[in-house]
Amino acid sequence: MARYNFRDAEAKWQRVWADRGVFRATEDTGRPKFYVLEMFPYPSGRLHVGHARNYLLGDVLARYKMANGFNVLHPMGWDAFGMPAENAAIASNVHPADWTFENIRVMGDQLRLLGLSYDWSRELATCTPEYFRHEQKMFLDFLKAGLAYRKESWVNWDPEEHTVLANEQVIDGRGWRSGALVERRKLTQWFLRTTRYADELLDAIKTLDRWPDRVRVMQENWIGRSEGAHIRFRLVDRDDTLEVFTTRPDTIFGASFCAISADHPLAETVAAGDPEAAAFIEECRTLGTSEEAIETAEKVGFDTGLRVRHPFLEDVALPVYIANFVLMEYGTGAIFGCPAHDQRDLDFARKYRLPVTPALWPVDAQVLSDAAIQALGAETQSAFDVDPLQDLAQHGSVFHVRNTAFTDTQSDRYGYHLGPLAAAPTVMGVAEAKRVVVNALEAAWTGDSAITYRLRDWGVSRQRYWGCPIPVLYREDGTMVPVPDDQLPVTLPPDIDWSQPGNPLANHPTWKHTTCPHTGQPAVRETDTFDTFFESSWYFARFCSPNAETGFDATATDYWMPVDQYIGGIEHAVLHLLYSRFFMRALRDCGYRIVEEPFAALMTQGMVVHETYRTGTGEWVFPEEIVSGADGALTRQADGEPVARGRLEKMSKSKKNVVGLEKIVEAYGADTARLMLLSDSPPERDLEWTDSGIEGAWRYVNRAHRLVSEPPVPLTPIGTPPPNRFAEDADALRRVTHRTIAAVGDDLQGFRYNRAVARIRELTNAIAESKPGEGMDWAMREALESLVLLFNPMMPHLSEELWQILGHTELAAEARWPEADPALLVDETVTIAIQVNGKLRTTLDLPKDAEEESVRTAALAADPVVRATEGKTVRRVIVVPNRIVNVVVA
RNA sequence: GCGGGUGUGGCGGAAUUGGUAGACGCAGCGGACUCAAAAUCCGCCGCCGGCAACGGCUUGUGGGUUCAAGUCCCUCCACCCGCACCA
Secondary structure (H helix, E strand, C coil): CCCCCHHHHHHHHHHHHHHHCCCCCCCCCCCCEEEEEECCCCCCCCCEHHHHHHHHHHHHHHHHHHHCCCEEECCCCECCCCHHHHHHHHHHCCCHHHHHHHHHHHHHHHHHHCCCCCCHHHCCECCCHHHHHHHHHHHHHHHHCCCEEEEEEEEEEECCCCEEECHHHEECCEECCCCCECEEEEEEEEEECHHHHHHHHHHHHCCCCECCHHHHHHHHHHHCCEEEEEEEEEECCCCCEEEEEECCHHHHHHCCEEEECCCCHHHHHHHHCCHHHHHHHHHHHHCCCCHHHHHHCCCCEEEEEEEEECCCCCCCEEEEEEECCCCCCCCCCEEEECHHHCHHHHHHHHHCCCCCCCCEEECCCCCCCHHHHHHHHHHCCCCCCCHHHHHHHHHCCEEEECCCCCCHHHHHHHCCCCCHHHHCCCEEEHHHHHHHHHHHHHHCCCEEEEEECCCCCEECEECCCCCCECCEEEECCCCEEECCHHHCCCCCCCCCCCCCCCCHHHHCCCCCEEECCCCCCEEEECCCEECCCCHHHCHHHHCCCCCCCCCCCHHHHHHHCCECEEEECHHHCCCHHHHHHHHHHHHHHCCCCCCCCCECEEEECCCEEECCEEECCCCECCHHHEEECCCCCEEECCCCCEEEECCCEECCHHHCCCCEHHHHHHHHCHHHHHHHHHCCCCCCCCEECCHHHHHHHHHHHHHHHHHHHCCCCCCCCCCCCCCCCCCHHHHHHHHHHHHHHHHHHHHHHCCCHHHHHHHHHHHHHHHHCCCCCCCHHHHHHHHHHHHHHHCCCCCHHHHHHHHHHCCCCCCHHHCCCCCCCHHHCCCCEEEEEEEECCEEEEEEEEECCCCHHHHHHHHHHCHHHHHHHCCCCEEEEEEECCCEEEEEEC
């Protein structure tokens, strides 16, 4: 028998699938739909086996669902705008478009090599005008709806990519792709109003019950809703107020200062008349935003000399500082400091010798007199430990809200009614205290309850060429004019001079010059392009009707959306996944008919990691550059430099541990690579790529081929009805077969692909051990056919080949998933574990559902049990039907 | 600091959700076939003691609940990830 020729077989079946349009999807209301999508790639060059895993995980599900009668949509495309294309253009003078389309060609071929079940007729690339013209239209709709706007603000500037980055794209103070330290710049930029949907996006996270918890938590944290209050402090000797945000209005009686951001308007007012203040502000702005800078930066402030009145204590005035730790972007850019209940405020108070006044006590603490509070505050610089109070605050214990302002007489004195404060008990919980204080603020017109979000509006302007042009112009008088719909798309000029730094569109000699469509006046185009996350925020909708005249055809999205299973990397937990959720809602509010939640279920797959090697100086080394000496020491062949095995790392070019996809497919075939990538590790976890692993998968592929080509027992012809009787062995094989069918189905549905592989191997082992006997020829055909169909989602080419060898003329890809016979899933006998005092002594094979009394008798009579219970009294015998017997002795 | 997660043989990982810990695979050891190698096939394979039958121990640590704990509760330890001058 010839060995499995995977090269011919894989090419042949890929051709057959394509010719017959097996994976072509069309709307069919008669069948349930299933939309499987893997996050589409950026066409950066070549795929390695690590990339392949992602697509494979979706492919297995798509094929499984197809076999189970679902109408499956499984498309693929290219997130084709982005910096790397421009970098290539600058480095080697290729046009970004040429570079991108060449990569698309190469990577598309690589994907086809793997035999993935894509409907290639829906392929799209986001850098084509046919695609991005629709998002230009969407943007204009956003503009009309007030969801897009332009403003001058401080932004994150990536000095390496020469462009602005969104907050989500700044990781630890560095650009998410360049790794360059991000600078702050004040620029006029386009924003999308994501904050309008903060609450909706937050609330709807609850409905995403098929998303990983950690992604949901990350989005919740990112939106960062905080409930609290705005408090307006009256400025002394000025007809103005200072508004602060706090989550702890209950600590207002412990306030000892206010602090404002260096970017706060009031700070600028002060700076205008005070050079020292201006210098301090300048100093604050040069401070870095990286983690190290923040951790080491001392909390410093500048006393503006301004004072504000305490909202409740007439005779108390608080100093106003400009402080380097107050962020203009959060809340109102101003805070009040309560040193007794906040570590950072305490640090600040100690430094500037400000009073530390406790406002809250544990419920069992002695209620102090005003004098005692003063005394305590005075010595608090070192003695008063705030931590236990913070601790209690976290855990919701009851506190004394202890302040003389909270009495009727005082409310009379201040000339306003304190409402619930008058009747307030002196002891109340933190939550109640917050409420009481907010009510008092509202009654006195000095504050309101307020909610603040960490989420910022999405800055979408990028000062780059290879992106979608923002479709607006500016007249000479500065008026912004949207490009009329009938003049879309605004396309990119092909001729770019890459020798100049900065934004290539702004540098282009003619492109930006145009005329106003309404007045005919000279005008200039917006030279910024969209953030590339703009394209990926709606591509899944485009896949439903890739040739529609509009962005998407609502009847198609009605049928296909939402994506039933989305698969991709955790790195998009708050980038792409949040933007897409926002985008759907923004489109909805512009009159588009689309679902609000685009991804019903999400799976975040682990990385493929591989061993690395480095020299003593930390240089990465390719494994093939290394030679092993007689003593086992590793050195670099070229220069004899000692080399040590490094950590397992995600495959990347820079770490020199990439395993190329073609190389593996060439040597072992797509199915072997697929099996390797699906075995061993569960999909969410990292998978270690090893040579022995691929060898093991290769062995299995050949073993399966051999087993079906030369079965251990001859088979009955196709369609033979089952015999009346099966010998014990044949019956046992049938039970294994049907148990495996049931288990593999469950495992595939639950993304436990590694376990499904293990079950399939078990069935393979059982088949290989089978001997001739009555009914075995029939059971053998049943087992082999089931096996071949069960591993079809994982190894589709081998499955087709063997399905044909088994005599079938239709395709395995189009065959129905085998059905498990419930009658064969229950055994007639069960193995019962027998324990004495919880320790296993023996096992007994007994009839299923045997009488408890007879099980008990059999257990007590078993030799090991007799030995273990000798001379002891049997106190209890616990019998769990069909499971276990535990004999308790003393 | 806040939040989330993980910890099981030499390795990747299973364990019907409280009921025989270590499925399946990798590596390793022994054997068959072969002039030899590869491939293939058969056997062994958590640790300790024992020729063996068998006994003891074992799921990061220590405790608890239970007839019974990898699984539930508490304590501590280690590692990984996310967010963070967020008021």
